[in-house]
Amino acid sequence: MEPRRFGIQLVVVFVVVGFLAGVGVGYGVFYRPPETPVIIWSSTQLAPPSESEIVIKEILPPFEEEFGVRVTFIPEQNYATFEDRLVSEAESGNVRVTVAGGLHGDFTLLTEREYLMNLDGTSLPGRTFIPGLWNLSRTAANEQFFIPWMQATYAMVVNEKAMQYLPSGADVNALTYSELKDWAQNIADNTAMDRPVGFPAGPSGLYHRLVHGYLYPSFTGKTVANFDTPEAVAMWEFMRDEMWPLVHPSSPTWNFMDTPLLSEDVWIAWDHQARFRPAITDSPADFRVVPSPGADEGRGFIAVAAGLAIMEGAPRPDLGRQLIEYLTRPSVQALLAEKVGFFPVVEEAQPEIEDPAIAKIADGVTKQAGAPDAILATIPGGLGERAGEFSQIYKDVFDRILIAGESITTVLSALDDDLQSLFQDTGAEFPLPG
Amino acid sequence: MRDFRGGLLPFLLILPAIVYFGIFFAFPLGEGVRLAFTDPRTGVGPTLTNFETLLSPRYLFGDAIINTFLLSAAVIPIQLGLALVIALLVNSRFFGSSAFLYLAAIPIAISEIAAAIIWLSIFTSSGYLNSFLFSLGLIERRVAFLGIEQPAWLFGAVAMTEVWRATAIVMIILVAGLQSIQKDYLDASRVFGASRLQRLRFVILPLLKPTIQTALIIRTVLAFQLFAPILVLTGRLYPVLASETYIAYVNVREVHVAAALALIIMVVSTLFVLFYLIALRTRWRP
Numbered sequence: 001m002e003p004r005r006f007g008i009q010l011v012v013v014f015v016v017v018g019f020l021a022g023v024g025v026g027y028g029v030f031y032r033p034p035e036t037p038v039i040i041w042s043s044t045q046l047a048p049p050s051e052s053e054i055v056i057k058e059i060l061p062p063f064e065e066e067f068g069v070r071v072t073f074i075p076e077q078n079y080a081t082f083e084d085r086l087v088s089e090a091e092s093g094n095v096r097v098t099v100a101g102g103l104h105g106d107f108t109l110l111t112e113r114e115y116l117m118n119l120d121g122t123s124l125p126g127r128t129f130i131p132g133l134w135n136l137s138r139t140a141a142n143e144q145f146f147i148p149w150m151q152a153t154y155a156m157v158v159n160e161k162a163m164q165y166l167p168s169g170a171d172v173n174a175l176t177y178s179e180l181k182d183w184a185q186n187i188a189d190n191t192a193m194d195r196p197v198g199f200p201a202g203p204s205g206l207y208h209r210l211v212h213g214y215l216y217p218s219f220t221g222k223t224v225a226n227f228d229t230p231e232a233v234a235m236w237e238f239m240r241d242e243m244w245p246l247v248h249p250s251s252p253t254w255n256f257m258d259t260p261l262l263s264e265d266v267w268i269a270w271d272h273q274a275r276f277r278p279a280i281t282d283s284p285a286d287f288r289v290v291p292s293p294g295a296d297e298g299r300g301f302i303a304v305a306a307g308l309a310i311m312e313g314a315p316r317p318d319l320g321r322q323l324i325e326y327l328t329r330p331s332v333q334a335l336l337a338e339k340v341g342f343f344p345v346v347e348e349a350q351p352e353i354e355d356p357a358i359a360k361i362a363d364g365v366t367k368q369a370g371a372p373d374a375i376l377a378t379i380p381g382g383l384g385e386r387a388g389e390f391s392q393i394y395k396d397v398f399d400r401i402l403i404a405g406e407s408i409t410t411v412l413s414a415l416d417d418d419l420q421s422l423f424q425d426t427g428a429e430f431p432l433p434g
Numbered sequence: 435m436r437d438f439r440g441g442l443l444p445f446l447l448i449l450p451a452i453v454y455f456g457i458f459f460a461f462p463l464g465e466g467v468r469l470a471f472t473d474p475r476t477g478v479g480p481t482l483t484n485f486e487t488l489l490s491p492r493y494l495f496g497d498a499i500i501n502t503f504l505l506s507a508a509v510i511p512i513q514l515g516l517a518l519v520i521a522l523l524v525n526s527r528f529f530g531s532s533a534f535l536y537l538a539a540i541p542i543a544i545s546e547i548a549a550a551i552i553w554l555s556i557f558t559s560s561g562y563l564n565s566f567l568f569s570l571g572l573i574e575r576r577v578a579f580l581g582i583e584q585p586a587w588l589f590g591a592v593a594m595t596e597v598w599r600a601t602a603i604v605m606i607i608l609v610a611g612l613q614s615i616q617k618d619y620l621d622a623s624r625v626f627g628a629s630r631l632q633r634l635r636f637v638i639l640p641l642l643k644p645t646i647q648t649a650l651i652i653r654t655v656l657a658f659q660l661f662a663p664i665l666v667l668t669g670r671l672y673p674v675l676a677s678e679t680y681i682a683y684v685n686v687r688e689v690h691v692a693a694a695l696a697l698i699i700m701v702v703s704t705l706f707v708l709f710y711l712i713a714l715r716t717r718w719r720p
Contacts, residue, residue: 192574192575192576193575194575195578201669202665202669203665203669203670203677203680203681203685204684204685248559248578248581249578249581249582249583249584250558250559250578250580250581252581252582252668252669252670252671253580253581253667253668253669253671254669263558263559263560264560265558265559265560265576385687386687387687388685388686388687388688389686389687389688391685392492392685392686395685396491396492399670400491403582403671406491411491414491425475
């Protein structure tokens with residue numbers, strides 16, 4: 001019976017080795033020296049693998065060393081899984097996640113259900129938050145449930161060659177739309193460039209953001225409520241009769257403005273920071289990033305703002321506060337800008353950015369958000385699968401008035417019906433500024 | 435009782451194909467038709483509300499219909515003529531004709547988008563055409579060929595891209611057709627003293643008719659599906675049926691309207707296929 005005995009021995013050896021290996025692996029994976037506390041940070045932002053890697057390898061280690069803590073970063077690829085986890089934890093009373101990171105709209109439901117810790121009176125010395133973004137993080141009742149963390153936005157890029165044609169008396173960092181028109185006219189009169197302004201009005205361009213977050217707030221003070229008003233009619237008359245003749249006729253074919261800027265098809269362009277960034281990083285010395293223009297009501301701009309919150313009843317909220325303090329430090333804010341392209345929300349971070357191209361963009365973005373007449377606009381939340389219709393209405397108003405040349409009053413009244421019923425049907429709130 | 439030779443075997447053999455067809459063609463087609471006639475808000479059907487949305491100013495439906503036919507009417511005859519010339523040339527077996535065949539077939543291997551970008555780099559206002567005209571001193575400033583003010587250039591650019599890109603596939607089909615024509619017919623016509631032109635007119639073209647029919651059907655169906663190069667070159671300045679379908683599905687997220695548009699494209703394509711089948715019917719007279 002030798003073979004059978006050998007077989008039994010083999011099984012015993014496998015079992016023992018397997019047991020030991022299992023214990024070893026389990027120990028290695030789950031065992032932590034009890035003196036190192038662990039907190040969990042769940043975030044809808046920086047969730048793509050390339051960005052998560054930067055968070056885990058470059059952003060968090062200095063914090064972990066400084067405070068003797070380990071942070072488990074959980075990137076959530078979409079809002080639904082983020083909400084599911086946090087809501088079920090809060091409902092079951094077994095909260096494991098300490099810090100939640102997301103866009104400001106990601107906190108709406110969590111704030112309403114009182115799952116977030118009130119952060120009023122959080123002291124963050126040595127940093128000045130951009131006022132518009134700080135206000136955005138406060139509720140109507142003036143309570144604070146998240147701290148601003150990062151921002152993304154849309155701004156104007158200007159070729160340095162255009163600067164000498166800036167009308168006297170105009171400040172490039174505080175332009176009005178009417179001065180922009182004069183500037184473009186000046187360029188057209190004095191150079192071979194007759195249409196120096198470009199907008200990303202192609203099928204996947206973001207020009208609807210220009211219309212709802214920049215033009216409408218600047219000229220009428222509101223985005224949705226004043227869609228069809230005398231001020232809106234005047235605005236479209238200005239755009240059609242004065243601005244449009246200076247806008248490059250290929251604009252409806254452009255989705256990203258980096259190429260037209262680099263090829264000097266236009267000298268002045270408006271786009272999302274991530275979409276014009278390649279032009280700036282390609283030749284930082286040729287361009288400057290400036291705030292978008294303003295008009296009678298102020299300077300409308302969109303902030304895609306991200307923030308950090310602490311879950312009510314979470315373990316170690318003290319460490320959560322320290323993580324928020326760390327992530328809003330000017331040096332860390334500058335690092336985030338350079339590594340992942342989101343821009344600082346604290347003014348002190350600006351001089352700490354070393355990459356010249358990123359510094360240039362951050363400069364314009366910070367000036368735009370901090371402009372004294374700034375009107376903060378937001379991208380609507382709560383429209384669900386009908387968000388595309390909102391965008392399309394603002395594309396259509398641009399296309400039908402400027403490209404197809406339809407009557408302004410007809411277009412505004414027809415699209416206003418669509419717009420108002422979209423918000424009535426979905427029960428969504430108007431995006432800022434109303 | 436009739437004798438079924440092989441019993442169930444033939445049916446079993448084609449069963450996988452039928453199942454495949456059912457899952458990947460019949461079911462999505464049925465779903466598409468259902469979507470097109472379902473109210474997107476209430477989920478109730480059948481209704482024509484999606485077709486009404488289609489006619490609203492949000493979609494450039496009228497322009498899209500006109501442009502689609504205009505483009506096909508301009509491009510397909512040119513492609514067919516050009517492809518026939520190249521195919522006859524290749525078939526004449528001149529020295530290096532197979533190398534020429536490969537060169538002429540290159541555009542088949544290039545994706546629609548890549549082809550569109552090649553032509554974009556020619557027509558864009560900082561592109562090759564502008565540099566060329568400027569170096570000849572014909573223009574003083576860049577011309578925005580692909581812009582609002584140049585509808586003829588928009589059409590021309592799209593048509594040229596299409597001719598360049600899709601003539602090759604027609605040519606390959608025609609070469610295959612030409613090579614299947616038996617030499618005996620040509621030899622016989624030569625014996626009776628037919629000139630080159632007469633051989634082409636009375637021997638080659640009639641024998642090539644079924645092939646031309648196939649090529650026309652494929653080209654027309656594909657022409658109605660074309661959207662990517664159009665979006666790249668013109669945005670929505672030269673809307674066609676398929677590009678509006680894309681806008682409805684991707685930008686506006688009105689899936690039901692996109693289905694309605696797709697259904698219209700399918701119906702129009704089917705009508706054209708029927709037309710070709712009838713118009714180019716091959717009659718064999720003994």
